[in-house]
Amino acid sequence: MHSFKELSAKFEQQFSQRQFPEHPANLYDPAQYILGIGGKRIRPVLCLLGNELFADLEPDAFHAANAVELFHNFTLIHDDIMDKAPLRRGMPTVHTKYSDSAAILAGDVMLIHSYEHLNKIAGKYRQKIVSVFNRAAREVCEGQQLDMDMEQTAPEQVKYEDYVNMIALKTSVLLAASLQMGAICGGGSEGNQQHLYEFGKNVGIAFQIQDDYLDAFGDPDKFGKQQGGDILVNKKTFLLLKALELCNGTQRQKLHELLQTSPADKVASVLQIFRDCRVDAWAEKEKERFSQIAYEHLDAIAVISGRKQPLRELADFLLVRQH
Amino acid sequence: MHSFKELSAKFEQQFSQRQFPEHPANLYDPAQYILGIGGKRIRPVLCLLGNELFADLEPDAFHAANAVELFHNFTLIHDDIMDKAPLRRGMPTVHTKYSDSAAILAGDVMLIHSYEHLNKIAGKYRQKIVSVFNRAAREVCEGQQLDMDMEQTAPEQVKYEDYVNMIALKTSVLLAASLQMGAICGGGSEGNQQHLYEFGKNVGIAFQIQDDYLDAFGDPDKFGKQQGGDILVNKKTFLLLKALELCNGTQRQKLHELLQTSPADKVASVLQIFRDCRVDAWAEKEKERFSQIAYEHLDAIAVISGRKQPLRELADFLLVRQH
Numbered sequence: 001m002h003s004f005k006e007l008s009a010k011f012e013q014q015f016s017q018r019q020f021p022e023h024p025a026n027l028y029d030p031a032q033y034i035l036g037i038g039g040k041r042i043r044p045v046l047c048l049l050g051n052e053l054f055a056d057l058e059p060d061a062f063h064a065a066n067a068v069e070l071f072h073n074f075t076l077i078h079d080d081i082m083d084k085a086p087l088r089r090g091m092p093t094v095h096t097k098y099s100d101s102a103a104i105l106a107g108d109v110m111l112i113h114s115y116e117h118l119n120k121i122a123g124k125y126r127q128k129i130v131s132v133f134n135r136a137a138r139e140v141c142e143g144q145q146l147d148m149d150m151e152q153t154a155p156e157q158v159k160y161e162d163y164v165n166m167i168a169l170k171t172s173v174l175l176a177a178s179l180q181m182g183a184i185c186g187g188g189s190e191g192n193q194q195h196l197y198e199f200g201k202n203v204g205i206a207f208q209i210q211d212d213y214l215d216a217f218g219d220p221d222k223f224g225k226q227q228g229g230d231i232l233v234n235k236k237t238f239l240l241l242k243a244l245e246l247c248n249g250t251q252r253q254k255l256h257e258l259l260q261t262s263p264a265d266k267v268a269s270v271l272q273i274f275r276d277c278r279v280d281a282w283a284e285k286e287k288e289r290f291s292q293i294a295y296e297h298l299d300a301i302a303v304i305s306g307r308k309q310p311l312r313e314l315a316d317f318l319l320v321r322q323h
Numbered sequence: 324m325h326s327f328k329e330l331s332a333k334f335e336q337q338f339s340q341r342q343f344p345e346h347p348a349n350l351y352d353p354a355q356y357i358l359g360i361g362g363k364r365i366r367p368v369l370c371l372l373g374n375e376l377f378a379d380l381e382p383d384a385f386h387a388a389n390a391v392e393l394f395h396n397f398t399l400i401h402d403d404i405m406d407k408a409p410l411r412r413g414m415p416t417v418h419t420k421y422s423d424s425a426a427i428l429a430g431d432v433m434l435i436h437s438y439e440h441l442n443k444i445a446g447k448y449r450q451k452i453v454s455v456f457n458r459a460a461r462e463v464c465e466g467q468q469l470d471m472d473m474e475q476t477a478p479e480q481v482k483y484e485d486y487v488n489m490i491a492l493k494t495s496v497l498l499a500a501s502l503q504m505g506a507i508c509g510g511g512s513e514g515n516q517q518h519l520y521e522f523g524k525n526v527g528i529a530f531q532i533q534d535d536y537l538d539a540f541g542d543p544d545k546f547g548k549q550q551g552g553d554i555l556v557n558k559k560t561f562l563l564l565k566a567l568e569l570c571n572g573t574q575r576q577k578l579h580e581l582l583q584t585s586p587a588d589k590v591a592s593v594l595q596i597f598r599d600c601r602v603d604a605w606a607e608k609e610k611e612r613f614s615q616i617a618y619e620h621l622d623a624i625a626v627i628s629g630r631k632q633p634l635r636e637l638a639d640f641l642l643v644r645q646h
Binding site (some may be wrong): 024026027078081082085100101102104105107108109111112113115116119123126130131134137139141142144145146148149 | 347349350401404405423425427428430431432434435436439442446449450453454457459460464465467468469471474594634
């Protein structure tokens with residue numbers, strides 16, 4: 001068994017080799033570029049952790065891990081085009097550095113390459129792993145579409161449960177599927193796979209709630225981001241949507257005005273309303289609720305407790321971050 | 324054994340059912356839309372023909388055929404964005420009718436769905452079929468990139484063999500792979516698969532040369548397209564590239580001027596130069612050369628001649644078209 005850090009190094013060692021042919025350079029250089037600007041490689045390492053929960057590391061888990069990381073980067077390239085994002089990890093996005101056409105095509109070929117990695121998996125597990133991968137891949141596309149649909153909707157019109165569903169599809173199902181794909185490589189039973197999937201999915205949702213909370217209430221020195229960045233751009237977050245539900249008529253009116261007019265004291269004023277309607281306390285509880293579900297699923301996996309230690313530590317690290 | 328027409332009806336019967344979920348509608352409606360505006364379904368029928376060359380139709384051949392047709396339509400959606408094409412088969416393109424973002428994402432989810440069809444294929448043949456599919460898919464992306472690269476290059480700078488290679492990747496390898504995937508489903512040997520692949524690839528190239536020839540010299544009444552459409556938009560074609568190679572200094576100078584200035588008699592003047600440097604006769608010979616290679620590979624397939632009849636008829640139909 002290995003720690004997250006050790007598995008991360010093992011993954012990077014083989015993944016950092018060039019993934020694509022040299023030619024045509026205008027197709028493969030953009031694909032290689034996004035892999036080169038980093039990322040925490042959380043999904044592929046989850047895949048390896050999922051394997052080690054049940055058995056020694058299999059080469060198949062690396063094939064699955066490579067597929068998942070390529071898939072994730074493909075979605076980043078295409079999402080950045082749709083969102084017209086200029087920067088990713090502090091560097092120019094692929095469509096900014098190259099062109100929209102190059103970014104579309106580079107994303108496409110990365111998706112195809114991810115299936116090439118999956119096709120190397122041993123016959124015994126391949127069909128099931130591809131099926132888990134395909135479902136997550138479809139759901140990530142659905143999540144991105146639902147997110148774009150919500151962009152066009154006034155925040156007052158977005159239902160909280162629809163928002164949770166969108167976040168789960170867009171960000172959590174791939175984490176969950178990565179763990180499950182690893183579990184399949186490790187020979188985990190169907191029941192254990194499901195518990196592991198739900199663990200990953202709920203950690204993902206809890207993490208997103210925490211991320212929204214920290215953006216609003218975190219210490220910028222520790223958190224490393226501008227406080228209230230989401231508020232400044234009117235981003236729909238767990239906090240905003242719930243605040244609109246919890247607040248009284250006067251607060252709602254004031255919040256609505258702040259969203260429309262963006263005055264100089266926008267962040268402070270919105271935060272005051274958030275505090276007044278106690279959405280800060282609600283967010284801590286809601287994060288705790290999803291964390292709880294996640295840990296219950298982890299507990300329910302039928303392997304000895306020691307094997308779960310790296311996953312428990314990862315969840316503790318992700319969800320009890322200092323702020 | 325069935326004719327092309329019969330297989331076409333069999334394919335359409337199952338493919339015309341809705342391929343995607345209803346929701347999110349903004350994701351799946353664009354995908355369903357492009358399938359609804361027709362197309363000749365040549366690739367999936369090639370898949371079924373490839374199967375019937377060796378054995379009775381297998382359900383697996385339909386899974387492969389569905390994958391190939393979804394893949395082809397995915398490439399059409401993304402290519403139309405890159406080419407900024409307003410129309411496809413006389414109807415608004417997906418990005419025109421919906422949006423660029425919707426078209427990117429609908430294409431992505433179609434590609435994922437094509438792998439879902441492949442994942443239904445029986446274990447015995449699945450890995451090999453996915454491998455053939457993946458190679459063709461990568462090559463189609465490479466062909467599209469090479470085409471965009473050539474768009475940025477003066478026609479005098481494009482080498483003839485590079486152009487043939489680009490056309491083969493962009494249009495012929497998927498025809499070839501469709502036949503080969505079918506052959507695998509039918510239990511064809513590796514050697515026979517290769518002959519069938521080369522047959523498809525060379526028919527594809529010959530067809531493209533004929534298409535370029537007919538655009539310039541075909542009877543518009545019979546061909547159904549405006550004569551010289553390619554010439555009007557300075558499209559790089561087999562004829563133009565070869566003419567630039569065959570013609571003398573004066574003709575090259577004149578051709579260069581015509582490409583730059585687009586006078587009212589552009590089509591007639593370019594056609595005159597094409598005739599003067601005998602590129603029309605060359606094109607007929609070149610088409611014949613690739614056709615010949617195709618038929619030789621068909622002849623070399625080790626099955627009784629009668630089984631090859633539908634493929635021979637299809638090639639005859641595609642390549643000896645009246646003009």
